[in-house]
Amino acid sequence: MKTPEKHIGKPMNRVDGRQKVTGAATYSAEYELPGLVYAVLVGSTIAKGRLTGIDTKAAAGAPGVLAVVTHLNAPQTPGSKPTGKDPSQPQTTGSALRIFTDDQIRFNDQPIAVVVADTLERARYAARLVKGQYAPEKHQTNLEAGKAQAFLPTSAKKNPKSPMNDYQRGQADAYKTGAIKLEQEYVIPTEVHHPMELQAITAHWEAPDRLTLYDKTQGTMATRRDFAKEWGLPEENVKVIATFVGGAFGNALHSWPHESAAIIAAKVANRPVKLMLTREQMFTMVGYRPHTWQKVRMSATADGKITAITHESIGQTSTYEEFTESTLAQTRMMYQSPNLTTRYRLAALNVGSPIWMRGPGEATGAFALESAMDEMAYLLKLDPLEFRLRNYTEQDPETGKPWSSKFLKECYRLGAERVGWNQRQLAPGAVRDGDWLVGYGMGVGTFGAHRGSSKASARLLPNGTVLLQSAVTDIGPGTGTAMTQIAADTLGLAPAKIRFEWGNSDFAQAPTQGGSAIVNTVGPAVQEVCLALKDKLRELAGAGNAAFASAKKEDVIFADDHLTLSGNDTARASYADLVKQAGGTAVTVQSKPNGENGQKYSMYSFSVHFAQVRVHVLTGEVRVSKLVSCADAGTIINEKTAGNQMKGGAVGGIGMALMEHAIIDDRFGRYVTKDLADYHVPVHADAPDIQVAFVNQPDPYVNALGTKGIGEIATIGVAPAIANAVFNATGKRVRELPITPDKLV
Amino acid sequence: MAANPEPDVPANHNENRRTFLKQSSLLTALALVPAPVVSAAEAKLDERVAESIEKVPLSLKVNGKKYKLSVEPRTTLLDLLRENLHLNGTKKGCDYGQCGACTVHVEGQRVNSCLSFAVMHDGQEITTIEGLADGDKLHPMQEAFVKHDGFQCGYCTPGQIMSAVACVREGHAGSADEIREYMSGNICRCGAYSNIVAAIQDVKQGGQKV
Numbered sequence: 001m002k003t004p005e006k007h008i009g010k011p012m013n014r015v016d017g018r019q020k021v022t023g024a025a026t027y028s029a030e031y032e033l034p035g036l037v038y039a040v041l042v043g044s045t046i047a048k049g050r051l052t053g054i055d056t057k058a059a060a061g062a063p064g065v066l067a068v069v070t071h072l073n074a075p076q077t078p079g080s081k082p083t084g085k086d087p088s089q090p091q092t093t094g095s096a097l098r099i100f101t102d103d104q105i106r107f108n109d110q111p112i113a114v115v116v117a118d119t120l121e122r123a124r125y126a127a128r129l130v131k132g133q134y135a136p137e138k139h140q141t142n143l144e145a146g147k148a149q150a151f152l153p154t155s156a157k158k159n160p161k162s163p164m165n166d167y168q169r170g171q172a173d174a175y176k177t178g179a180i181k182l183e184q185e186y187v188i189p190t191e192v193h194h195p196m197e198l199q200a201i202t203a204h205w206e207a208p209d210r211l212t213l214y215d216k217t218q219g220t221m222a223t224r225r226d227f228a229k230e231w232g233l234p235e236e237n238v239k240v241i242a243t244f245v246g247g248a249f250g251n252a253l254h255s256w257p258h259e260s261a262a263i264i265a266a267k268v269a270n271r272p273v274k275l276m277l278t279r280e281q282m283f284t285m286v287g288y289r290p291h292t293w294q295k296v297r298m299s300a301t302a303d304g305k306i307t308a309i310t311h312e313s314i315g316q317t318s319t320y321e322e323f324t325e326s327t328l329a330q331t332r333m334m335y336q337s338p339n340l341t342t343r344y345r346l347a348a349l350n351v352g353s354p355i356w357m358r359g360p361g362e363a364t365g366a367f368a369l370e371s372a373m374d375e376m377a378y379l380l381k382l383d384p385l386e387f388r389l390r391n392y393t394e395q396d397p398e399t400g401k402p403w404s405s406k407f408l409k410e411c412y413r414l415g416a417e418r419v420g421w422n423q424r425q426l427a428p429g430a431v432r433d434g435d436w437l438v439g440y441g442m443g444v445g446t447f448g449a450h451r452g453s454s455k456a457s458a459r460l461l462p463n464g465t466v467l468l469q470s471a472v473t474d475i476g477p478g479t480g481t482a483m484t485q486i487a488a489d490t491l492g493l494a495p496a497k498i499r500f501e502w503g504n505s506d507f508a509q510a511p512t513q514g515g516s517a518i519v520n521t522v523g524p525a526v527q528e529v530c531l532a533l534k535d536k537l538r539e540l541a542g543a544g545n546a547a548f549a550s551a552k553k554e555d556v557i558f559a560d561d562h563l564t565l566s567g568n569d570t571a572r573a574s575y576a577d578l579v580k581q582a583g584g585t586a587v588t589v590q591s592k593p594n595g596e597n598g599q600k601y602s603m604y605s606f607s608v609h610f611a612q613v614r615v616h617v618l619t620g621e622v623r624v625s626k627l628v629s630c631a632d633a634g635t636i637i638n639e640k641t642a643g644n645q646m647k648g649g650a651v652g653g654i655g656m657a658l659m660e661h662a663i664i665d666d667r668f669g670r671y672v673t674k675d676l677a678d679y680h681v682p683v684h685a686d687a688p689d690i691q692v693a694f695v696n697q698p699d700p701y702v703n704a705l706g707t708k709g710i711g712e713i714a715t716i717g718v719a720p721a722i723a724n725a726v727f728n729a730t731g732k733r734v735r736e737l738p739i740t741p742d743k744l745v
Numbered sequence: 746m747a748a749n750p751e752p753d754v755p756a757n758h759n760e761n762r763r764t765f766l767k768q769s770s771l772l773t774a775l776a777l778v779p780a781p782v783v784s785a786a787e788a789k790l791d792e793r794v795a796e797s798i799e800k801v802p803l804s805l806k807v808n809g810k811k812y813k814l815s816v817e818p819r820t821t822l823l824d825l826l827r828e829n830l831h832l833n834g835t836k837k838g839c840d841y842g843q844c845g846a847c848t849v850h851v852e853g854q855r856v857n858s859c860l861s862f863a864v865m866h867d868g869q870e871i872t873t874i875e876g877l878a879d880g881d882k883l884h885p886m887q888e889a890f891v892k893h894d895g896f897q898c899g900y901c902t903p904g905q906i907m908s909a910v911a912c913v914r915e916g917h918a919g920s921a922d923e924i925r926e927y928m929s930g931n932i933c934r935c936g937a938y939s940n941i942v943a944a945i946q947d948v949k950q951g952g953q954k955v
Contacts, residue, residue, distance in 0.1 A: 017891040020899030021883065021906060023834015023874035030833035120828055121819050196838045196846055196934050197900040246836070246900025247934050279839040476897030476935050644894045644937055651936025676843040676932065683929040687938035689921065 011640035043109035047669025079230030170339030178299015197246020219512025287355025325361025359715035370720035439729025445716030478641030516709030620741030649714020808876025845931030897935035
């Protein structure tokens with residue numbers, strides 16, 4: 001018998017590729033429902049204060065208008081009542097901003113009304129006729145000013161074990177006594193996710209107590225839970241569908257005001273309602289990477305051993321929600337520093353809440369840490385790679401536990417070789433090519449290899465194909481494709497005979513897509529459900545044929561739509577017959593929820609990014625001419641989609657390093673960057689041919705597949721790699737992103 | 746496909762123009778009257794003005810299919826395709842012509858359909874992503890995007906592909922750098938740029954008719 005072909009690791013084309021290239025993929029604003037109407041939001045024009053009045057008469061009388069909803073006439077739902085809880089509850093899930101419930105304005109462009117009309121044009125026009133009257137109060141949107149009132153997050157105050165608490169190992173602030181000292185501040189501005197698909201939702205009350213949402217979300221079950229809670233409905237009465245999600249990068253990890261507004265609008269208008277935000281609204285009400293100030297103080301011995309690090313961070317949050325992220329996590333475990341102090345604080349401003357943006361806090365923290373590493377290496381007159389090797393950790397210095405796996409040295413070697421690190425000059429500004437200065441830099445990234453709880457369901461159909469279902473979403477990494485490959489190998493079935501369906505809260509339980517945890521979590525559930533399906537088939541075959549019942553498990557062969565027995569030419573059971581035997585429609589199994597395992601190891605993915613940049617001597621223009629990203633992410637399920645994900649994360653890092661900057665005019669507390677002409681993201685011409693290398697060594701502990709996760713480490717460490725390369729090229733150290741030409745000339 | 750689409754242009758072209766001018770002067774007059782009058786009239790008059798703006802007849806050929814439509818002059822080509830014709834393959838990413846997700850071909854030229862009023866295209870031939878394949882047979886550019894994984898979330902993909910086809914036809918796919926320059930109007934936030942360039946180069950070098 002030939003060994004079934006293996007699919008894990010292969011560069012298989014995406015299972016939904018055809019839909020994506022033909023326009024057949026349906027996103028959340030593209031569901032045709034009978035009687036569908038359009039909703040447009042009206043935002044506040046002040047950042048803080050009170051609505052003293054709202055004139056909706058003109059809008060309500062405009063042609064085609066079906067409803068104008070404000071706090072004065074919105075139906076009050078059980079979940080919209082103030083809970084009286086502190087702003088850390090709920091932290092970053094749930095629509096913490098209850099809209100249309102009171103007259104309070106908490107940020108500029110906060111929705112104050114939603115207008116529903118029979119066409120998009122009419123809704124848009126009528127929305128412009130709604131006028132709010134305000135009693136403004138003095139607002140604060142400036143982080144520098146807000147820093148004075150920075151505070152320890154409530155979650156840390158309540159829970160001494162929270163990683164948001166101050167951390168200390170060795171001696172406190174020991175950098176003061178080190179031989180070689182460094183003390184620098186680093187700032188990243190507010191950055192906005194800006195997925196190409198605008199936030200959109202289609203809300204449909206199928207009955208007074210049954211709600212279906214076609215929604216741009218990373219978690220169908222989390223969204224279901226949030227809105228069931230908001231309306232006081234049993235969860236099974238709410239269905240959330242997110243088959244295709246047009247990018248998110250963290251932006252859809254939270255339930256936002258516009259979703260609540262669309263659901264309210266659909267209720268009031270008694271029609272299915274479609275609401276798509278404008279690009280301008282994407283800045284104000286659906287999260288962003290928070291403006292963050294950091295200070296790193298580091299000391300080292302003259303021979304390049306780090307003796308102490310103190311890393312502090314203050315990130316902005318809103319006044320109604322405490323958003324926290326792991327800005328200081330990498331500092332605590334990446335390098336062997338005996339003395340280490342971290343302090344994490346928040347500054348509450350009159351802005352909308354932030355939300356994790358790709359690589360989240362770790363990418364912010366890595367900009368400071370990895371820049372500081374480069375600065376220290378320069379002070380020590382050491383190659384930055386050599387400096388990192390001298391402080392390499394063979395076990396987690398934060399917990400003292402061994403790594404479940406760590407092949408970061410292998411990544412260093414692969415990346416240095418590919419970028420041509422040996423061309424790098426220790427002295428900055430030493431390489432000039434015509435009008436361009438050339439430099440090299442590196443940055444390291446790490447992110448926890450998390451595995452959450454998940455189930456999966458599998459059904460063998462009479463035609464011998466298998467249908468798998470999971471509530472998980474696929475926001476672009478190729479989840480459906482990876483799961484198909486995992487199932488194909490587990491079942492010994494061709495991928496073409498497997499159909500993996502996702503993006504529906506009615507399917508088997510799965511976590512929200514985020515934190516690089518989906519393959520780690522849903523992958524094993526798919527594997528387990530496929531094994532359970534095989535057990536069930538063996539059992540059915542055994543009931544029909546004694547030869548199967550007495551056979552050893554390993555002698556049963558699954559191939560060509562049949563079960564056969566090794567060494568027995570007559571025993572044969574077709575999948576179709578087994579389905580008939582099981583009752584006719586399908587053989588269905590559901591795996592038990594699995595979860596995080598192993599408290600004995602520290603589990604992380606690792607990456608290193610090497611950049612070569614060219615900086616124009618006259619204009620200060622920075623071009624990333626080479627970018628090499630190497631990852632230790634455990635087993636790679638699909639070389640093609642995984643490589644694509646790494647490249648995409650690197651492009652995100654280019655944006656972070658060189659252009660992304662959402663600017664608020666503090667006089668008005670309103671963003672002046674309001675579209676993609678003001679807020680620049682990388683375009684084709686900004687992206688070089690990015691090279692990717694995977695170590696591709698299975699992790700023995702995270703799960704049976706050996707995966708560790710890719711999404712975040714693809715971005716973490718890229719921005720400092722570029723900033724360090726700019727320093728190497730020019731001798732100019734930019735500690736406040738983005739590195740725009742004005743900072744270099 | 747017929748190079749010269751049958752002109753289903755309405756006979757009342759001039760009539761429309763006259764109506765438009767009349768309405769424009771009404772709006773101008775409104776703008777000139779003193780503020781108190783405007784505010785007194787605001788609640789009702791502008792609604793009447795809005796209502797009086799008639800829908801305009803429009804004939805289009807989209808993906809080879811003829812449409813005789815009646816549309817508001819303020820409807821963009823993008824919204825017409827998505828909301829009226831239910832051709833949702835063309836995507837809305839910004840509505841300002843900055844992202845390229847809405848790229849379609851108008852008379853063979855790539856156009857940001859969000860920056861273009863539908864009524865500007867009377868009698869013209871539009872091709873969207875839904876009209877690119879030949880039945881079940883994918884266009885070579887679609888094939889190449891699948892093969893090179895020239896996308897992740899898929900949202901910018903229709904625009905990228907429509908733009909890529911035009912880029913090759915225009916003769917702007919001579920090198921990776923030239924492709925990057927001439928594809929820079931199409932943003933991919935997932936960052937699949939390297940793969941998109943590889944797909945375009947593959948098609949260009951494959952020499953197939955695009």
